[in-house]
Amino acid sequence: MTSAKSVTVRSATEQDRPAIAALQETGFGMRYGDDERALHHQLWPVERALVAVDNGRVVGHTTDITMTVTVPGQHTVRAAGVSGVAVAPTHRRRGILRELYTAQHERTESDGLPLTVFTASEATIYGRFGYDTAILDTAITIDRRRAEFRPSTPDPGGVELATLAESASHIEEVYGRWQRQVPGAQARPAAKWGMVFADVERHRDGATSLFVLVHPDGYALYRRRYRDHRSIVSVVELRAATQQAHLALWRVLLSIDLVDSVEAEISDDDPLPYLLTDSRAVRVTRRGDSLWARVMDVPAALTARAYRHDLDTVLAVHDPFRSAGGEFALRVRDGVAECEPTTRPAELVFDINVLGALYFGAHRARVLAAAHRIRVEDVPALRAFDEAFTTDRMPELGWFF
Template identity: 35%
Template sequence: MATDLRVLRQDDWDEWYDTLLRAFGGVPEPAEERALFRELTQTDRSLGAWDDDTCVGTAGAFRFRLTVPGGAAVPAAGVTMVSVAATHRRRGVLTSMMRRQLDDVRSWGEPLAVLTASEPAIYGRFGYGVGTFHVNAEIDTSRVRLSVPPGTDDVRLRYASPADVLGACEAVYARLVPRRAGMLARLPGWERLWLLDPESERDGASPLQCVLAERDGETVGYARFRIKPGWEPAGPRGTVVLQDLEALDAAAHAALWRFLFDIDLTSRVSTRGRPVGEGWQHLVSDIRRCSLLVRDSLYVRPVDVGAALEARAYQAPVDVVLDVEDVFCPWNTGRWRLTGDTKGASCARTEDAADLALSVRELGSAYLGGVTLDALAAAGRVRELRPGALAEASLAFASTAAPWLPHGF
């Protein structure tokens, strides 16, 4: 059965979005959340698959700038809202949308496509490799203590309305974006995502709260969270449900985490999507009682191998020829000579003998520095063709701080 694949029209958005929601279980979203995503959807970068007059497939691609090793903000297509109606499985709908979307991304001149996967098994065949991880934690604050650095007591904390201080929080976030690979520069409108607070999605917790960290009148950090009360025969067992926390320095970071640990009538901090190796993980007295769970996060796909590899810096000098296989985007297939260091890089096609062989999926995994080429080689996913090339390239591709995606899309 043939389907018609076309760019989304504004008048078709409601049916398109309802198709997406049904594919994810059919639970209606709160009105304010639906309204915001209607505003954020870039219809000229979104696709719908139609069977006669019925929408049976959806896919979008936000226009983002992604921080890469070295601090550059690189254009990247944020693949999102991908779904196929259960009535149209195994008919090539998803493949046709992925094909058209990657062709579009290339035509837009964006060297990277990135996504978060509801089902990781789906996207490897289209060249996406997991490039970042995050940490979930359930911290027993009745048993875990923090050892804070000097200067923590110099940070002033104060409660504020999340809406009233949104600008100050976004200014802190914007200063942090160039510091860590994987972070997204937020486009206008995205800041409102953090103020969505429907009662139906609080799971018994309080409305959203916010605390600012200040020093000499300057905002140097913030935490947004909810409190979920709980009681046992022995006393209070409330939970601090952390939504997000950002800080410009170690003292502000420690002050905010200490505050969360010390909130009255609580004995646990629950948090999702934090960076691997974040500072608080090295301040706690007992890491085992923090119940860390590492999960996959951002999937990365080079759409233009040469431009993508040139866009980032490398933490050690590198001169290596990569033999890249890319079945889905064959324009990337072939040998590429990459030369670079901390100041920048060049990458061009070459006829020289290859030093390493890998697919574009492995290149995507290694791109932000969160997955090493050495680890991929140990799994048989990267082949060393010149002795010593693997160690050289693996060191160069690595990132000093674990890359991190701060929020989904």
């Protein structure tokens, strides 16, 4: 049996690309198509990849790019967006992932990035590295026959049919407006837009190519599929920079003929169920996480976002994987934070992954305290901490990576 000691972690080279692709296809159970390979290489430059090598064979991989992510208060932060994490099934349980992640996070620290984020394929692996679920999403199915809007619900209109080619610039512009409003949403690089507009075959999952609806302040991308003799509209992406655009797009999506149901993912504060006469027409089919986050630099991360209430407290943060922990004085006035190391006694004690869970506003501190994830030395301090971290808008993932 090969031990972790025989494996070397190093920067990847262009010659490693075929082996990296084969490892990822094995790990994630898919095949890259020719229509996405070049775009994938542009999005994830090989010079950002790290590989674990055993006797010349690539047996592990991770990579990242620097992302611009919106945080509460419509501010932005630079973050390491990690992707493609895979270890060969022949080399499990040998510490290779830890070696890769150690090198990955050393590089992120060297780059001075306060946050690391990724979309996880498994939920039980990354807590020990200081990560937690930072954004949640809800998959829904809407019974088209029961989806009637309340008489008081306005009809803003303004939606038109379009093609990807003719609406590309509008889609990018609207996405940018939406992204700057929404905690957790990332700016989308050109290579990722290339994948969207290429409408990659592998991403269709047996459905049609993309249909497009546009509104001056929004757009919806959807596919048609047929399952068990039922006709389904599958909403791939709906982005609206205004509530009027959101409502107008949903009115059209729920009025398409020859459709039995509409499938989509929505945020926790999406008003859609409340717009209908029968809220049960919107049925939750899955509740899950869409983004994980780890705070790399506590003062830098906490001073990058805004807060809802004033706060003056001391946090004891334990970091089991890196050295970002310590005792920190966090003071907030008028939404603006100051944070620095301190020798004052802590009022709240927790592992660093708790900050990842709270950072974008998806979770409440009081709930994590009830789950024994936060040790409370001062009860009023917990209440103030909980209120300060709440957000006016629930976070959403901008694009999957």
